[in-house]
Amino acid sequence: MSVLEKTASQKAIDLENKHGAHNYHPLPVVLSKGEGVYVWDVEGKKYYDFLSAYSAVNQGHCHPKIVDAMTNQARTLSLTSRAFYNDMLGKYEKYASDYFNFDKLLPMNTGAEAVETALKICRKWAYEKKGIDVNEAEIIVCENNFHGRTTTIISFSNDPVARKHFGPFTKGFIKIEYDNIEALKEVLENNKNVAGFLVEPIQGEAGVYVPSENYLKEAKALCEKHNVLFIADEVQTGIARTGRLLATCGNCSCENKDCNGTPDVKPDVLILGKALSGGAYPVSAVLANNEIMSVIEPGTHGSTFGGNPIAAAVAMAALDVVSEEHLAENAYRLGNIFREELNRYIATTDTVTLVRGKGLLNAIVINDSEESDTAWNICLRLRDNGLLAKPTHGNIIRFAPPLVMTEAELRDCISIIIKTLKEFE
Numbered sequence: 001m002s003v004l005e006k007t008a009s010q011k012a013i014d015l016e017n018k019h020g021a022h023n024y025h026p027l028p029v030v031l032s033k034g035e036g037v038y039v040w041d042v043e044g045k046k047y048y049d050f051l052s053a054y055s056a057v058n059q060g061h062c063h064p065k066i067v068d069a070m071t072n073q074a075r076t077l078s079l080t081s082r083a084f085y086n087d088m089l090g091k092y093e094k095y096a097s098d099y100f101n102f103d104k105l106l107p108m109n110t111g112a113e114a115v116e117t118a119l120k121i122c123r124k125w126a127y128e129k130k131g132i133d134v135n136e137a138e139i140i141v142c143e144n145n146f147h148g149r150t151t152t153i154i155s156f157s158n159d160p161v162a163r164k165h166f167g168p169f170t171k172g173f174i175k176i177e178y179d180n181i182e183a184l185k186e187v188l189e190n191n192k193n194v195a196g197f198l199v200e201p202i203q204g205e206a207g208v209y210v211p212s213e214n215y216l217k218e219a220k221a222l223c224e225k226h227n228v229l230f231i232a233d234e235v236q237t238g239i240a241r242t243g244r245l246l247a248t249c250g251n252c253s254c255e256n257k258d259c260n261g262t263p264d265v266k267p268d269v270l271i272l273g274k275a276l277s278g279g280a281y282p283v284s285a286v287l288a289n290n291e292i293m294s295v296i297e298p299g300t301h302g303s304t305f306g307g308n309p310i311a312a313a314v315a316m317a318a319l320d321v322v323s324e325e326h327l328a329e330n331a332y333r334l335g336n337i338f339r340e341e342l343n344r345y346i347a348t349t350d351t352v353t354l355v356r357g358k359g360l361l362n363a364i365v366i367n368d369s370e371e372s373d374t375a376w377n378i379c380l381r382l383r384d385n386g387l388l389a390k391p392t393h394g395n396i397i398r399f400a401p402p403l404v405m406t407e408a409e410l411r412d413c414i415s416i417i418i419k420t421l422k423e424f425e
């Protein structure tokens with residue numbers, strides 16, 4: 001190939017750079033096809049996907065059952081808006097509510113919208129059920145959280161890049177240290193206006209921080225004591241990713257009996273997104289019981305696309321796949337193998353400090369400064385070696401393959417990862 005002739009990949013990258021807003025910094029690889037745990041670039045090179053679109057593609061790329069549900073529904077009825085009923089939404093609401101053991105579901109599209117919805121429900125509940133003075137409600141959030149990109153959500157982010165020059169910010173949030181039960185206790189005991197506690201069961205974007213053993217359980221107990229809603233953002237951790245149906249597995253239908261390690265917690269408000277559609281379509285949801293969800297009345301909240309028939313069909317198929325293919329169990333088993341093998345390697349090297357995670361939501365910390373580009377360079381080399389992953393922050397690389405992976409494939413991936421890391425010793 002002549003040096004002047006650009007590759008198909010370079011052309012696609014140039015187009016995005018020239019005509020798209022630069023709100024991401026993608027790894028330079030241009031994908032055009034996916035199937036199961038694999039993706040292919042425009043030149044035909046095959047990779048293991050070790051990010052799964054931030055855990056949206058838990059069920060694997062282009063899962064036939066999900067694609068069938070989507071295409072069949074797309075040919076039948078795609079959108080009615082909520083001005084009229086449709087014959088799929090109720091079925092889906094019943095299906096998903098039973099699946100996660102809540103009374104009701106409120107359908108939205110993206111994760112950030114579902115988080116916004118949960119915050120609105122929480123505030124309304126605070127005024128109408130708890131009796132907090134109007135406009136005085138506070139919601140506790142955690143440092144280093146990631147809940148999305150809307151103006152309100154970034155108001156309580158502490159990522160300077162996510163916030164800079166996007167003010168003024170939404171009031172009514174109190175930030176405490178993650179995994180610090182005393183900090184939560186202190187705020188709850190000293191502030192009668194607290195309406196809710198919004199928390200990620202594992203902080204994914206922050207770098208896969210797993211809180212200590214009893215944190216969520218104790219936090220839930222404190223919330224109950226103070227009549228405060230425990231709101232779990234399981235957009236990333238949910239739907240089998242961490243080796244259980246939910247990372248806060250209160251009373252779920254997960255078949256995995258061997259899930260000791262995470263305390264049982266049933267959130268008052270559950271936020272789902274990403275894998276709720278298996279990555280086929282933007283589908284998110286908020287689930288809660290009647291006494292909470294009843295604060296939502298006609299006209300108080302909505303979305304043109306939320307709860308559309310395609311979304312409903314896709315989500316039911318995506319949840320079916322999770323239980324039919326025992327994805328929670330598989331994530332649990334493969335996750336243990338992954339950390340065991342990585343730990344075995346880490347004991348022999350200075351390149352990697354540690355591996356942490358649950359199920360197939362894991363991260364390694366590279367032994368270099370947060371400002372270094374070592375993790376980025378490792379991801380470039382992983383790409384060259386046929387595996388796609390991306391740093392979360394500076395020196396942390398998240399590893400989150402589709403949950404449909406087999407043990408043989410996982411072991412192949414582990415050898416690619418270790419071989420690559422050895423190139424950086």
Ligand SMILES: *Cc1c(COP(=O)(O)O)cnc(C)c1O
Nearest residue numbers: 110111112146147148233235236
């Ligand atoms: C991805 C994510 C969101 C936001 O979801 P979008 O669909 O990108 O808006 C919210 N919370 C968590 C924990 C996430 O991982």
